[in-house]
Amino acid sequence: MSQNTCRTAAGGRIDRSRLVNFTFDGKAFTGHVGDTLASALLANGVHLVGRSFKYHRPRGLLAAGVEEPNALVAVVRDTARRTPNLRATQVELYEGLVAESQNRWPSLQFDVGAVNDLLSPLFPAGFYYKTFMWPRKAWHQVFEPVVREAAGLGKPPTEPDPDTYAQRFAHCDVLVVGAGPAGIAAALAASAKGASVLLCDEQPEFGGSLLDEPNAQVNDHPAAEWLKASLATLRGRANVTLLSRTTCFGYFAHNMLSLNERLTEHQATPMTGVPRERLWQVRAKEVVLATGAIERPLVFPGNDRPGVMLASAARTFLNRYGVKVGSRVVLVAGCDAAYLAAFELRAAGVKIERIADIRPAPGEAVHAAALSAGIAVSTGVTVLGTFGWLRVTGITLAHLADDGSVQDRETLDCDAVLMSGGYTPTVHLFSQSRGKLRFDEAQQVFVPGNSVERERSAGACCGTDGLRATLEEGSQAGTSAAEAAGKAGSAEGYHVQLLEGSMVGTPGVLPQPGNIPPSKAFVDFQNDVTSKDLALAMREGFESVEHIKRYTTNGMATDQGKTSNMNSLGFVSAEKGVALPKAGLTTFRMPYTPITFGIFAGYDRGDLFDPVRPTPTHAWAVANGAVFEDVGLWKRSRYFPRAGENMHAAVDRECLAVRNSVGLFDASTLGKIEVVGPDAATFLNRLYVNNFNTLAEGKCRYGILTREDGFVYDDGVIARLAEDRFHVTTTTGGAPRVLHMMEDYLQTEWPDLQVWLTSTTEQWSVIAVQGPKAREVIAPLVNGLDVSNAALPHMSMVRGMLGDIPMLLMRVSFTGELGYEINVPAGHGQRAWEMVWAAGLAYGMTPYGTETMHVLRAEKGYVIVGQETDGTVTPDDAGLGWAVAKSKPDFVGKRSLARPALVAKGRKQLVGLLTAEPKTVLEEGAQIAAVPEQPVPMKLIGHVTSSYHSAVLGRSIALALVADGRALMGQTVYIPMPGGAIAAQVVAPVFYDTEGAKLHV
Amino acid sequence: MSEWFAKSAAQAALTDVPEGRRWVLRGGDAALAAAGAAFGASLPAQAGGVARVAGTPRAALWLGPDEIWLGTSMDDGAALEAALQTGLAAHAHSLVDISHRNVALELSGTHAAWLLNSLCPLELTLEAFPVDTVTRTLFSKAEIVLWRTGEHSFQIVLGRSFRGYVSGLLAEVSRELAAA
Amino acid sequence: MLVIHCPYCGPRPELEFRHCGQAHIARPLDPSAQTADEWGEYLYLRENPKGMHAERWRHMHGCGRFFNALRDTTTDFFVTTYKCGEPRPAVSGTAPAGGQR
C-alpha cells in the first residue's frame, strides 16, 4: 500500500481521521474523505495521470478544478457503470473507487501510442484533413479504424445504463450560478427580503476560491468562519434552494438555464431509489453569474510535462486537500496572484527554487514579500524548456535580448513547475446567453458587456480583482437582481484583510529565441494543439479564429477552451500584428462541461418512453392472447393466434371468419370529433370534398378531407346525429391533426360560423361487428331496436341501448360485409364487448385484429390514408373522385384540384395488381416498371402500396399507384426485385364482391 | 384507493377521483351567460378560472375563452344536463358529454407540486398557481388538465388511455421520495 | 425554451405552443376566381425576413386558441402577440433585450 508521502502534517478540508481505499489503473492507494481522485493521487506522489490525445505524451494534472484538460479518467463501478472522461479533479473519492486512465495502451508508463510523439511531424494541424485524403479506400479500411482505436477520449460502457435519471422544472426570482464569494454574497443579499433564490455550484462544497484562502479575514473573521455562517444563514431561509454538485451547463432564451445535479456519484454505494443525476430546467426572473475565473497556463516548450501545473492548482491542492505538489518548486509567474502559491508552499515546508517572473516588473507588494521570505526572484525571463518524461525534473530559464538572442541561460532542478499567465474570466454562460463580450484593455481579457437576457455578472467572472470588491459586487448584484425581480434586496459592505496579488496577466506564448514558435509548447492540452500548429494553420491561410479552431481543434470538444482560448487569441493576434480583440472570438458552446446522456433521457425510458394508450378492451385482448402492434401511441390487437398458429395462419382464419360468419374488432382508436352548431353542415361542406347539406339525420357518409393543396389529408365516416350535430370520424393517426386543421379554419378563416368542435375519440368505445351473421349477433342485445336492412340500411345510424348501455349504432363496414359499429361510452367498452362476444359464440364469432382488418379492406379496395396516399395523392388519384361534390362552389382543396398538374396525364392512379404466380406476395413499397429488363436507372411507373395474401381468394392481392394506371387494365407490369422481376397484371382495385352486394343485405 | 405512497400519504398520494359527469360547453358569450344561470353560478370568464356552486358538487372550469368544462357528480348529472339543455335552448352552442373521455386523478400531499414539476413546465407556487386555478398543459408527453383543488392537492384530468402513462411516471418520480 | 404570451392566458412555456406559419395570409374569398399564379402564391410563397416577422401560433396545449405574434428572427425574441383578426401592430426596431416577458 502506498503512503500519503506528499500530504502536509495538518490543514486542509479533508477528514484525516477517515481513510479511503481506492485503485488507479489497478494499483491500490489510500486517501481521505474529502479528497478528489486528483488530490489523493498527488498525495501518493502520482503525477502521471493520462496520455495526451494526439501524441500520447505523458500528462499530469494541470489544474485542480473543472478546467483540468489532462486527467480524464474512467470511473468503473461495474460493467454497465463505467463513466469515461471524468476529470480526476472532480471525482470525489469514495471507499472502493476504481479509476482508470484513458488514451493509453498498454499502460500509462509505457504507451505504444507515444510513438506518435516522435512522429509528430506527421500529425500537424489539420492532419485529419490531410493525411487521409488519399487513397479513398484506405480511409475506410485502414485509417479510420486505426484512428478510431487510437484516438478518442475514453470508451463508453457496452451495457444499458442501469441507473435512473431525474428531471425537474423550477422557477425562481434569482438564480445565482457559482457559490464562491461573489455568489454567496449575491445569494445572501438577494434572499434577505423574501425573493426566491436558487444557488448552485459544481463543487461538493460551497465557497469557491474562499476554500483556497487560509489567510483571509472577512468582516474580522477568518474566511472559513464567515463562509460557514453565511451558508447557515442561507440554509435557514425557506426561500433559498442550495444545490451543490450541480453544474449550470447551458443558458437558453428567456432565462432558462440547465443544471446538472449529481446525486449519488460521490457515494461508495449509491443510494437505491435515488436518481443518479438530475436535469434542472430553471426559469429565473433574474440571473446572477458568479462563475469565477480560470488561471491561464503559460505557453512554453515542455509546458505539459507531469508536474507542470497552474499555480492556483497548487494552492488548491495545498489549502483544500493538504497536498504538496512537489518538494522543489519553480514558479513561473505572469501575474502577482501567482506568488501566493510560492508563499503558501514555502510556509508548508516546500523549497521554492525560484520565482521566475516573465514580466520585467512584478507588483511591488508580492515582490517585496518574496524577497523578505528569502525566495529568489528573476524577472523578465522566458522558459526555453523543461526536462523529464514521466515527471518534470528541471527547467531552463533565460533572458532574451531584443535581437532574440539567448542570455543568462540557466537550468534548475525541480520536481514541480507552477505557472500562471493571469486569469481568464469564465464567461461561457454569459456568452451562451448571447451577451456581448467586451475586451478589457487593462486586464487583457474579455469580460461581460451588454446583456441580452436579464442577468448580471459579479466577481472574477467580470474581471473583478480582490476579495473585498468581489464580495461587494456580488452583494450588489444580488440586490439588483432581487429588485429587478420585483422584490427587495439587501446589499452589504465588506471589509477584508488579506495579502492579495492582481490576477492580470498577458495572454499569448512566451517569446522564444529567433521568435520561432516552439513545437512542444501546448496551447490546448486536451486537444494537443501547440503554438506551432496555430502558426501552421495561419500560414496555410486560415484567418478567422473560428476556422483556426476547427482546423487545429483548439478549444473544441469537452474542453471548450477553458484554459486555451485566450492564449490562442493572444498568439494569433500577435502573429497577425493586430490587437487581441481584433483577432475575433470563438463561440462558447454548451455544455460547459460534459453531461451524462442519461439526464436528457430522464424518465423517458422503457415502458414510460412514450405514452402507451390501451383501448377499452385491452384487458380482454390480453386475456385472449392478442398479439399487439403499436399504431401511433395506441396498442392495438394485431391478431389473435390460436395454439400453433403463426400470423399468416391466424389472419387467414380471422379473414375467413368475417367473410363466412362474423368477426369482432375493436375500432375505438378511430378519431372522433363532435361538430355542433347551427352552421355545422356549412362548416363540413366548406371543409370536406363531399356534400353534407344533403346528408339526412340518421345517415352516414364517407368523407374525404383534402388540404388546400388538393391532396388527401384524412378520411372517415361522418354521421349526422341531428340537424346541428355531426359525429365525424377520422383515421386513428389523424385525429389530432384533423381537429387542429378544423380549429384553424374555424378560428382564423371563418370565425363568423356558429359551430364548435369537441374531441370525442376517447369518449366512445367502438365495437365493430362484421360479417354475414352480424345482425343475428346484435339483434337480441338491442332491446328490440329494429336493425333490419330496411330500418337500418348501410350507412345509417341510430341511438339505442345495448343491454343497459346507451349506444350509438352505426351500420358501416370497412370489410365489405354486413357490419355494425357499436359506439358505447368508453367506461362500458369492455362490458359491452363481452356482451357481444357472449352473443356471438353461437355463430363462431372470431375476434380479429388490425392485420385482418387490413386484408379485408384491401380485398375491397378501400384505401388507407397514409398507406395508399402519401401527401401527393388527390381523391381522383386514389379512385375516390366520385366523392368529390363538383357542384359545390368551393371547399378546401377545390381550387388546387383544378391546377394543371393535378389533372394532367401521367398521374399515378390506384389500381389492383394480381401477380402471375398467385402465391407471390409483393413487397409493400416495391417499385413498378413497364418493362422488366432495363438498364439502371430504370424507368419506374409506380409503386406497391398494399400487398397481402387473401384467404378468401386463395391468392395474393396488391394495391398500387401506377402512372395512368386506369388505362393499363389487363396489362402486365413488372416489379423488379433482387431475385428478378415479378410479373403482375393490372386490374381494378376491388378484388372481392365487386358489385358490393354483401354490404346491403 | 391510493395507488402508491411516498414515505407517507402526507407527502404524496395518488387516488382515482370517483366517476362523475362532465361536459364541454362551447359557445358565445350569451350562451355562456345562459349556461351560468342554469348551472347555478356565473361561469368563469378569466383564464384559468374555476366557479363552484356552493353546497353542490358542481364546478365549472375555464379551459379557453369559448370552452368551459362543466362537472358534477353522477347523482346530479341528469338534473344538470336537463337544466343546461333548457337554459341553452335559445342560444347557439355546443354541449358535448365527455364523462367517459377523461379520467381524473387526485394528487395530494406536501410534495404534490414537487412531483408535478418533475415533468410539467408550469410554475406551481401558490402565488403563481393559486387554489382553484385550472389549465390545460403538459405532463411529459401527455396533455393534461391541471386543477389545483387545495394548497397541497391537484386534480389531473387526462384522456383515459393516458392514465397508465401519467400515473406510471408519477410513481417513478415518487421513488425518490420513498428513498430519501 | 421561450416564454410566449398567449393573448388569452398570459406568459406560458413554449412547450405548450405550436408554430403555424406566416400570419396575415387570408384565404381568398373566391378561390375559383384565382389565376394559377395567384393561387400558387397563396399556397406556397412565404416570406423569410431577417428581422420582424408576423407569425401564427396556437396555444395548442393551453386554451387552444390561434393568435398572431411579431417575432424578431434575428434574436428569436417575441415583440408582441395579438389576437387573430387584429391588425399587425406597428412596431419598429428590434426586439428588446430579453424580449417580451
Ligand SMILES: [Zn+2]
Ligand atoms: Zn392560451
